[in-house]
Amino acid sequence: MAAPDLFRVVIPARYASTRLPGKVLLPLAGKPMLQWVYERACASRAEEVLIATDDERVVRAAQAFGAAALMTQATHATGTDRIAELARARAWPQTHIVVNVQGDEPLLPPLLIDQVAAELSAQRADIATLATPIGSLDELLDPNVVKVVCDAQGAALYFSRAPIPWDRDGAAGITPRHFHAARRHRGIYAYRVAALERLARLAPTVLEQCEKLEQLRALEHGLRVHVGVACEQPGPDVNTLADLERVAALVAP
Numbered sequence: 672m673a674a675p676d677l678f679r680v681v682i683p684a685r686y687a688s689t690r691l692p693g694k695v696l697l698p699l700a701g702k703p704m705l706q707w708v709y710e711r712a713c714a715s716r717a718e719e720v721l722i723a724t725d726d727e728r729v730v731r732a733a734q735a736f737g738a739a740a741l742m743t744q745a746t747h748a749t750g751t752d753r754i755a756e757l758a759r760a761r762a763w764p765q766t767h768i769v770v771n772v773q774g775d776e777p778l779l780p781p782l783l784i785d786q787v788a789a790e791l792s793a794q795r796a797d798i799a800t801l802a803t804p805i806g807s808l809d810e811l812l813d814p815n816v817v818k819v820v821c822d823a824q825g826a827a828l829y830f831s832r833a834p835i836p837w838d839r840d841g842a843a844g845i846t847p848r849h850f851h852a853a854r855r856h857r858g859i860y861a862y863r864v865a866a867l868e869r870l871a872r873l874a875p876t877v878l879e880q881c882e883k884l885e886q887l888r889a890l891e892h893g894l895r896v897h898v899g900v901a902c903e904q905p906g907p908d909v910n911t912l913a914d915l916e917r918v919a920a921l922v923a924p
Contacts, residue, residue: 682722715784720739768861791897866894
């Protein structure tokens with residue numbers, strides 16, 4: 672993997688998670704989950720790692736473990752909007768790369784942070800993201816697994832919670848070739864600042880609202896999204912208490 676251009680990491684950390692309120696500060700093997708994410712980001716090649724939040728409790732916790740945390744508006748609908756506010760406030764150059772590392776990814780390999788930045792550095796794209804192979808019919812059919820299909824150059828054609836591509840003859844016609852045609856999208860993004868700010872200015876789109884997938888807004892407005900194949904399998908993210916317990920078992924001393 673080629674070294675990426677210089678890049679920053681921003682971790683959007685909203686306190687009021689719908690499914691697991693306050694999850695970014697929940698304890699995980701003796702420290703807040705957000706600290707695990709921050710330490711993973713600091714182990715990457717990023718020149719700077721910042722936390723963007725809407726809650727003073729997150730700021731205080733971040734300061735306690737030595738992180739720089741900045742307050743952003745409480746009205747943001749997405750992490751992208753939160754990062755865009757920070758980019759504008761700091762007047763980052765339009766060509767610079769920012770990586771969005773979500774605050775519920777305590778086991779994200781630092782190498783994937785470097786990879787997504789390198790993918791954007793090497794491509795004529797507005798946004799880069801990563802995906803992993805789909806290994807089973809259950810995974811293909813699971814609406815909680817976001818699928819992506821790409822063109823021959825790796826540009827995203829569509830993201831969906833539905834099984835894509837779908838065989839004309841139904842589930843009985845699905846074979847391993849379908850698993851190769853689609854991949855499982857992983858929610859890490861690298862943006863050029865210009866694309867980040869443009870995306871944040873755009874209104875939600877019909878496809879985005881149907882699928883509840885923000886990346887469809889980028890595609891509907893003609894932004895090029897490059898999808899790289901993750902060079903390492905990411906660990907599980909945390910959306911529920913059961914997820915937190917599963918991750919806690921993995922990191923237990």
